Amino acid sequence: MAGRIKAIDKSSVHRITSSQVVVDLQTAVKELVENALDAHATSIEVRFKEYGLAAIEVIDNGTGISPEDYEVVALKHHTSKLSKFEDLTTVDTFGFRGEALASLCALCDHVTITTATEDSAPMGTVLQLDRQGRVVDRSGRMARQRGTTVALSGLFMPLPVRRKELERHVKREYGKALNLLSAYALFPSLGKHGIKLKRQSQIQTDGSNSLRNAISSLWGSKGSENTVALSLDLLVAQDAATLKKRGLPMEELKINVSGIVSKFAVGCGRSSSDRQYFFVNRRPCNLSKVQKAVNEVYKTFNATQSPLLILDFTVPTAACDINVSPDKRTIFVHGEQNLIESLKVALSDHFQPSRSTFSVAEVP
Ligand code: ADP
Ligand code: MG
Secondary structure, eight states, X not given: OOOOOOOOOHHHHHHHHHHHHSOSHHHHHHHHHHHHHHTTOSEEEEEEEGGGTSEEEEXXXXXXXXXXXXXXXXXXXXXXXOSSGGGGGTXXXXXXXXXXXXXXXXXSSEEEEEEEOTTTTTEEEEEEEOTTSOEEEEEEEEEXXXXXXXXXXXXXXXXXXXXXXXXXXXXXHHHHHHHHHHHHHHGGGGSSSOEEEETTTEEEEOSOOOHHHHHHHHHOHHHHHTEEEEEEEEEEOOOHHHHHHHTOOSOOEEEEEEEEEEOTTTTTSBSSOTTEEEEETTEEEBOHHHHHXXXXXXXXXXXXXXXXXXXXXXXXXXGEESOSSTTSOBOEETTHHHHHHHHHHHHHHHHOTTSGGGOGGGOO
């Protein structure tokens, strides 16, 4: 006989859904770094104890958290960034669901937040949180410049299988987390303020807006010398049926692609595609189909090496959905296949040896 249908108790639901937001070490780090960037930090340091197995600490010099917000900071679906669904189309912060801190509280042995605002610095408050994200102690005081430190210990301890998995592959997972930090070190230079990766896990502004500087600080000056800047305006044909259904005018979608790519005559001296980063409206994301297409075009000019590639797609916000997967690494771009076709044509044209910037003769 079929069982009766009952509601799952709240704290179990919380644990089940939390484990989708923070799926591994790199998403834990990603959520904390994004919070720091959302708080306008210009310097972010990530400390790993035992590759993150024992503890992870993310220290920023952002705005800090106001005392009025302490009690709700890590409660599920509490956010300072979005108040209604419609805001999703205009939101320009990384976070908007108010889930990350709540999830981390559910998935770690212990979470503490130390924070100071402009007004309270140089004195900070230490908040001890429980598994539900409730503040159980806010009496701690500590010298602290403006900013926030979030410290996690025992990531995934409440989920024994996932914890075992993390322990087994911790070096690989740690490598992925550092790679992700590189993406965030590249991101801001596409926008308002340059942040550079200082040492492997410290991102700091160098005040410049230059993507080249960011690349040099990540991979040395050679890395950036053999690259060319790229800016392509694409007119992407839209699927007429969808547009009609949505009542949108039959227009082509304007998408700009800008960034940097290795000169095809020199490549980046590597055969692997590990130095390739994609952004949509300056959000780091996985665009595997686009990545594959770009590499295919590149291969016709340089069969042996993969390019260093940093591409940011500026897409009208109404034409993309950033809320597809819990980790927000998947971004749905309307008409992606048509985008890929336009991009391939534009890139082939751009890579033609007759174009001055890609001239073989120019390369030393
Ligand atoms: P979201 O980022 O989606 O809002 P989070 O759970 O990541 O959700 O964070 C909840 C809230 O806590 C944020 O909206 C923000 O107000 C505050 N917050 C989190 N981290 C920081 C930080 N490093 N500096 C300042 N405020 C923070
Ligand atoms: Mg967040």
